[in-house]
Amino acid sequence: MKPYALLRPHIVENRHLFLAGFLFLLMVNGLQLWIPRVVKHVVDGLSTGEAGHGDLLRYGLTVVVLALFIAVFRYGWRHCLIGTSRKIERGLRDRLYAHLLTLDAPFFDQNRTGDLMSRATSDIMNVRMATGMGIVAMTDAILLGGAAVGFMLWISGPLTLLALIPMPFIVLTTRLMSTRMHKNYTAVQEGLGDMTEMVREAFSGIRVVKVFGMGPLMDTRLRRLSDDYLARRMSLARTTGLMMPAMVLFTNLALAIVVGAGGWMVIEGRISTGDFVAFLSYLGLLTWPMMALGWMTNLIQRGRASLERLAAVMGEAPRIRDAADARPLLSSEGGLVLKNVCFGFRREGPEVLSDISLVIPPGSRVGITGPPGSGKTALLQLMARLYDPDSGQILLDGRDVSSLRLEDLRRQILFLPQEPWIFSGTLRDNIAGLGAVDEKKLGAACRAAQLEETLASFPMGLETLVGERGVTLSGGQKQRVALARTLLNPAPLLLLDDPVSQVDTVTAGRMLEALDSLEGNTRILASHRFSAISHADLIVVMENGRIRATGDHQRLMQSDDYYAKTWRIQAMEAALMEDSHGDF
Numbered sequence: 001m002k003p004y005a006l007l008r009p010h011i012v013e014n015r016h017l018f019l020a021g022f023l024f025l026l027m028v029n030g031l032q033l034w035i036p037r038v039v040k041h042v043v044d045g046l047s048t049g050e051a052g053h054g055d056l057l058r059y060g061l062t063v064v065v066l067a068l069f070i071a072v073f074r075y076g077w078r079h080c081l082i083g084t085s086r087k088i089e090r091g092l093r094d095r096l097y098a099h100l101l102t103l104d105a106p107f108f109d110q111n112r113t114g115d116l117m118s119r120a121t122s123d124i125m126n127v128r129m130a131t132g133m134g135i136v137a138m139t140d141a142i143l144l145g146g147a148a149v150g151f152m153l154w155i156s157g158p159l160t161l162l163a164l165i166p167m168p169f170i171v172l173t174t175r176l177m178s179t180r181m182h183k184n185y186t187a188v189q190e191g192l193g194d195m196t197e198m199v200r201e202a203f204s205g206i207r208v209v210k211v212f213g214m215g216p217l218m219d220t221r222l223r224r225l226s227d228d229y230l231a232r233r234m235s236l237a238r239t240t241g242l243m244m245p246a247m248v249l250f251t252n253l254a255l256a257i258v259v260g261a262g263g264w265m266v267i268e269g270r271i272s273t274g275d276f277v278a279f280l281s282y283l284g285l286l287t288w289p290m291m292a293l294g295w296m297t298n299l300i301q302r303g304r305a306s307l308e309r310l311a312a313v314m315g316e317a318p319r320i321r322d323a324a325d326a327r328p329l330l331s332s333e334g335g336l337v338l339k340n341v342c343f344g345f346r347r348e349g350p351e352v353l354s355d356i357s358l359v360i361p362p363g364s365r366v367g368i369t370g371p372p373g374s375g376k377t378a379l380l381q382l383m384a385r386l387y388d389p390d391s392g393q394i395l396l397d398g399r400d401v402s403s404l405r406l407e408d409l410r411r412q413i414l415f416l417p418q419e420p421w422i423f424s425g426t427l428r429d430n431i432a433g434l435g436a437v438d439e440k441k442l443g444a445a446c447r448a449a450q451l452e453e454t455l456a457s458f459p460m461g462l463e464t465l466v467g468e469r470g471v472t473l474s475g476g477q478k479q480r481v482a483l484a485r486t487l488l489n490p491a492p493l494l495l496l497d498d499p500v501s502q503v504d505t506v507t508a509g510r511m512l513e514a515l516d517s518l519e520g521n522t523r524i525l526a527s528h529r530f531s532a533i534s535h536a537d538l539i540v541v542m543e544n545g546r547i548r549a550t551g552d553h554q555r556l557m558q559s560d561d562y563y564a565k566t567w568r569i570q571a572m573e574a575a576l577m578e579d580s581h582g583d584f
């Protein structure tokens with residue numbers, strides 16, 4: 001996407017406000033330039049003795065009226081132009097967020113959340129600054145600055161040339177200082193981010209910190225980050241502290257030149273006293289446009305670079321998307337076939353799944369097991385079409401999943417990830433979503449997910465607020481909340497990634513029974529716990545991204561060493577656990 005194309009709809013949408021703001025700004029500039037002309041007449045009138053009391057009152061009233069209009073129009077341009085830039089900011093943020101939500105798992109694998117956050121915050125802020133204050137600074141630099149110089153030239157060419165000598169220094173200093181200020185400010189923001197992240201990490205892992213006595217280490221780390229943050233803040237303060245004195249120095253230098261040379265010209269009779277005073281007023285008006293000239297180039301450059309970065313993200317298209325001739329899928333029986341599927345997370349990276357072929361009849365119960373890293377999750381993610389295979393085919397009810405409408409496919413397949421995702425809100429919202437829900441069904445789902453006791457132990461029951469990522473819940477409670485969510489909205493094809501890894505064997509048994517009670521769907525469950533998969537119609541044993549063996553429990557006990565050995569170890573562990581429970 002072209003960077004300016006990204007901005008165009010927002011400019012077009014807010015064009016009236018933008019134009020009104022621009023007109024107000026022009027009027028403020030015009031009126032500001034008028035005041036020195038009034039002052040000139042007063043001073044000339046007074047020096048020649050032509051001005052009477054009535055004239056003074058008239059001139060005074062003119063200045064008051066001009067000042068009033070300037071105040072009103074200044075409010076007008078701020079409201080319209082800065083308001084437009086804020087609207088552009090909001091529009092861009094909404095579009096970016098909506099676009100990011102359309103992107104797929106491969107995109108998020110390759111882009112760090114921190115980078116995306118900085119697109120959504122500092123890049124959008126830079127665009128806002130460029131389209132708001134950048135436009136104001138540009139208009140003032142060109143029009144107000146140009147007109148002020150024009151009036152000065154009208155009074156005296158040579159005096160103007162002399163007065164302009166320090167001006168390039170103002171432009172240059174503002175340019176250098178604003179670049180440095182921006183760098184300092186970014187460093188301050190990063191320092192604050194590092195510090196916040198460190199504190200967040202320490203608090204969210206407070207149990208580990210306490211158990212391993214890591215308090216002093218965390219303290220030292222925070223102290224180091226805090227010192228670093230202070231140093232960055234001081235550096236910013238030094239730069240901003242230098243800016244104003246430098247400006248005052250250069251403007252006073254220009255004033256000294258004009259007082260000397262201009263005063264001499266008045267004595268020589270080359271300009272009138274009124275012209276001299278008006279010239280000084282124009283010189284005063286010129287300081288801001290000169291600063292704006294230096295600032296504007298920075299704002300515009302930064303805004304353009306940020307706009308390019310935003311356009312790059314907005315130009316990203318999801319790789320997992322509907323084919324041009326995608327077909328609808330109104331319902332599914334949940335039968336799945338995988339034909340020679342190969343897959344790697346990265347194109348140049350290692351192959352994670354190799355030559356996987358499987359036939360999963362509709363309504364069957366399938367268990368997937370294998371050592372850690374053998375590819376169980378990757379396989380489920382391909383079945384859910386979170387990724388596409390590099391080669392081979394995945395068919396749902398005989399139709400290639402890549403030929404089906406993604407939105408329809410998502411309704412037919414439910415993937416329950418290993419780490420249940422819990423958002424901050426109530427338990428009800430987490431289980432039932434934010435829409436209306438049938439209370440009976442909700443209660444039944446919570447009962448089946450073995451959540452009843454847990455809910456009864458919370459004074460607010462389903463209305464209990466859970467913290468960010470469900471920090472106030474135990475691992476097992478989170479898994480049961482996720483299961484209740486699944487039971488409330490079952491789909492014809494259920495893909496469950498180790499849904500009972502964090503609960504005891506008895507609770508796991510009940511949770512699996514609840515899943516078994518769901519009729520008419522195909523259930524594929526990956527787990528290290530053999531008791532969770534041993535009753536499956538088909539068990540798939542994975543190893544290094546390949547299918548090592550398939551069959552039911554009886555067959556695998558006879559035919560596969562890994563399966564038989566692991567089963568015996570787990571059965572022994574379970575027996576030992578039962579014995580030790582008996583002792584207590």
Ligand SMILES: Nc1ncnc2c1ncn2[C@@H]1O[C@H](COP(=O)(O)OP(=O)(O)OP(=O)(O)O)[C@@H](O)[C@H]1O
Nearest residue numbers: 109345346352370371372373374375376377378379
């Ligand atoms: N997003 C990713 N990007 C790159 N590599 C990945 C990604 N996710 C997993 N992998 C790699 O893919 C391989 C298979 O991982 P996968 O999560 O499928 O294993 P698993 O059998 O489910 O393991 P576990 O039992 O520990 O959950 C591993 O080598 C892992 O490091």
